[in-house]
Amino acid sequence: MSTDIEYKKIFGWPESLKHNPTHYCPGCGHSIAHRLVAECLDEMGLREKTIGVPPVGCSVLAYNYFNFDMVEAPHGRALAVATGIKRVQPDKFVLTYQGDGDLAAIGTAETIHAANRGERISAIFINNAIYGMTGGQMAPTTLLGQNATTAPGGRDARLHGQPIDISRMLAVSNGVVFIERCALTSVKQIRKAKKAIKKSFQCQLDDLGFSLVELLSPCPTNWKVSPKDSWNWVNEEMVKTYPLGVIKDTTGYEDKK
Amino acid sequence: MPSEKMLMNGSQTVGEAAVRAGCRYYFGYPITPQNELPEYLSARMPEVGGTFIQGESEVASINMVLGASVSGARTMTSSSSPGISLKQEGISYMAGMELPAVIINMMRGGPGLGNIAPSAADYFQATRGGGHGDYRTPVLAPGGGQELVDLTFEAFDLADKYRNPVMILGDGLMGQIMEPVVFPDFIDLKDLPEKDWALRGCKGREARAIFSMILGQKGELYRHNLDLQKKYDRMTAEEQRWEIKYAEDAELIVVAYGSAARIAESAIEELKAEGINAGLFRPITLWPFPLPALRELSKKVPKLAVFELCLGQMVEDVILSVGERSEIYFHGVPGGIIPTPAQVAEFLRSTVKGDGKVGRRIEV
Numbered sequence: 041m042s043t044d045i046e047y048k049k050i051f052g053w054p055e056s057l058k059h060n061p062t063h064y065c066p067g068c069g070h071s072i073a074h075r076l077v078a079e080c081l082d083e084m085g086l087r088e089k090t091i092g093v094p095p096v097g098c099s100v101l102a103y104n105y106f107n108f109d110m111v112e113a114p115h116g117r118a119l120a121v122a123t124g125i126k127r128v129q130p131d132k133f134v135l136t137y138q139g140d141g142d143l144a145a146i147g148t149a150e151t152i153h154a155a156n157r158g159e160r161i162s163a164i165f166i167n168n169a170i171y172g173m174t175g176g177q178m179a180p181t182t183l184l185g186q187n188a189t190t191a192p193g194g195r196d197a198r199l200h201g202q203p204i205d206i207s208r209m210l211a212v213s214n215g216v217v218f219i220e221r222c223a224l225t226s227v228k229q230i231r232k233a234k235k236a237i238k239k240s241f242q243c244q245l246d247d248l249g250f251s252l253v254e255l256l257s258p259c260p261t262n263w264k265v266s267p268k269d270s271w272n273w274v275n276e277e278m279v280k281t282y283p284l285g286v287i288k289d290t291t292g293y294e295d296k297k
Numbered sequence: 298m299p300s301e302k303m304l305m306n307g308s309q310t311v312g313e314a315a316v317r318a319g320c321r322y323y324f325g326y327p328i329t330p331q332n333e334l335p336e337y338l339s340a341r342m343p344e345v346g347g348t349f350i351q352g353e354s355e356v357a358s359i360n361m362v363l364g365a366s367v368s369g370a371r372t373m374t375s376s377s378s379p380g381i382s383l384k385q386e387g388i389s390y391m392a393g394m395e396l397p398a399v400i401i402n403m404m405r406g407g408p409g410l411g412n413i414a415p416s417a418a419d420y421f422q423a424t425r426g427g428g429h430g431d432y433r434t435p436v437l438a439p440g441g442g443q444e445l446v447d448l449t450f451e452a453f454d455l456a457d458k459y460r461n462p463v464m465i466l467g468d469g470l471m472g473q474i475m476e477p478v479v480f481p482d483f484i485d486l487k488d489l490p491e492k493d494w495a496l497r498g499c500k501g502r503e504a505r506a507i508f509s510m511i512l513g514q515k516g517e518l519y520r521h522n523l524d525l526q527k528k529y530d531r532m533t534a535e536e537q538r539w540e541i542k543y544a545e546d547a548e549l550i551v552v553a554y555g556s557a558a559r560i561a562e563s564a565i566e567e568l569k570a571e572g573i574n575a576g577l578f579r580p581i582t583l584w585p586f587p588l589p590a591l592r593e594l595s596k597k598v599p600k601l602a603v604f605e606l607c608l609g610q611m612v613e614d615v616i617l618s619v620g621e622r623s624e625i626y627f628h629g630v631p632g633g634i635i636p637t638p639a640q641v642a643e644f645l646r647s648t649v650k651g652d653g654k655v656g657r658r659i660e661v
């Protein structure tokens with residue numbers, strides 16, 4: 041018996057993600073961020089022309105999960121490597137995916153200068169306020185009072201300095217056209233994050249300049265809390281130091297649409 | 298068409314040779330005594346449709362090179378000693394990831410900031426890998442002038458042939474001396490073998506990744522290192538270069554490379570007038586060191602006078618080459634001073650007499 045019902049696919053596994061189980065801990069933000077990046081690449085038809093640069097950090101193995109070309113960079117140097125790629129292949133889509141240690145500590149110089157040169161690159165910045173891969177040491181973004189294995193008793197401004205807000209620092213550069221900070225810890229914010237990632241990708245396609253999306257991301261393992269509490273902590277504590285929203289936007293996109 | 302004969306300094310010579318060898322992507326950070334190279338390329342690259350970027354540091358520059366290389370391009374960076382130290386992590390990654398690139402080191406005096414006078418004190422760093430891990434990079438040591446052109450071409454070819462970083466080791470003197478050179482015609486990049494390993498997006502094929510991190514409990518990194526070693530063994534077997542001069546009837550052989558060899562040649566001329574015949578053995582590849590060639594030569598002429606612009610680094614490779622069979626004398630001049638041919642001639646006279654006045658006998 042034949043049927044004339046038409047089926048339309050409304051949800052599925054993104055082509056930009058391989059079918060490999062990830063090594064991320066339960067409740068970790070990396071898996072959500074991967075999914076968002078993959079969906080955006082798929083929806084914008086970019087997968088086959090993408091070259092991605094993962095960091096040295098918990099997502100160093102991202103090439104096992106992302107289904108597009110990827111090249112490893114030394115810790116902190118993703119945006120320098122991406123610069124080399126984009127200068128040779130300006131017609132390709134180049135993205136970096138970096139943790140806070142990678143992007144805002146050891147790689148600060150590369151971050152600031154790639155942004156300031158206005159490299160046509162999209163940076164996905166995972167801010168989990170801790171060093172995940174190496175086991176919970178203090179990150180440049182660790183909150184005041186937050187415990188870390190190298191800040192026992194909590195981060196002390198006098199001793200360790202203030203948590204760094206690299207996104208706001210980058211925003212002053214004329215090379216930067218778009219920065220937005222979102223969180224991966226509520227459905228509403230995840231949807232916002234996806235929009236922001238798409239917008240960042242569009243900046244590159246339109247040859248506007250450098251763009252970055254900062255994603256506040258839970259690390260239950262090294263925060264030593266349950267996944268549920270880690271989400272609450274992002275939504276209640278982390279956002280006080282890192283307020284969500286658009287930090288810079290000179291794209292003019294909203295005006296057009 | 299090859300160029301007319303042109304008068305250029307060593308740094309500019311390397312720059313023009315690189316462009317003609319197909320390099321279109323240069324990334325570097327200024328440091329004396331090699332600034333003429335990035336300055337030259339900052340003007341030259343746009344003329345040939347290439348890209349010149351002054352990186353924010355040597356660290357950034359070598360990683361831009363990594364990105365350009367993984368894209369399949371011929372690419373290079375240049376610096377002098379302190380800057381080369383900063384590039385070592387990137388070079389180690391490129392060795393692990395098997396990515397080709399050319400790195401120029403116009404050495405200056407160290408340690409630390411040292412000074413900008415020529416030196417050859419980075420021999421160990423250059424020939425022993427330089428960064429962390431079990432790897433090697435071929436090191437070419439031009440004697441200056443036309444050889445800077447030829448070895449720049451060769452460096453790009455070797456890098457591509459072995460998918461490995463290659464270093465050209467010069468010094469501040471070589472970088473700044475003006476000499477007449479002739480450049481070969483531009484290479485047509487289309488004539489070079491296709492780099493099918495490069496990352497250009499996965500259209501029409503499976504997605505690929507290039508990385509140096511090799512996990513796994515079954516000895517994957519162990520095997521990777523053995524594979525790399527096989528490649529280094531092939532380089533050792535096939536890529537040794539050296540020059541022997543005035544060796545007929547020589548009573549001693551001077552072993553020197555780069556600028557030191559140029560100075561030594563003048564000293565050898567001086568001695569000839571006095572009736573002393575000294576030959577010259579000049580390694581052109583410092584790694585792989587032309588060990589068998591030196592060993593053969595030392596069988597005929599057992600007295601070796603090793604002269605370096607540092608306090609004794611290459612001499613260790615000479616010892617490895619000839620062992621106890623030869624009489625090895627060493628004279629080294631540390632960075633900060635350019636020795637005159639007359640000083641080197643004194644060393645050679647002293648070596649002939651064995652009086653130990655200049656230089657010293659190396660006891661093996």
Ligand SMILES: Cc1ncc(C[n+]2csc(CCOP(=O)(O)OP(=O)(O)O)c2C)c(N)n1
Pocket residue numbers: 095096097098099115138139140141142143166168170171172173174179
């Ligand atoms: C030159 C160098 N220094 C230090 C390390 C060790 N290391 C690896 S990842 C990392 C920090 C990772 O933290 P982050 O960038 O925040 O990423 P996360 O793991 O939290 O996702 C450090 C210090 C390294 N691999 N290389």
Ligand code: SF4
Pocket residue numbers: 063064065067068069070098168172173258259260261262
């Ligand atoms: S340690 Fe933290 S950042 Fe790393 S995978 Fe686990 S939860 Fe995620």
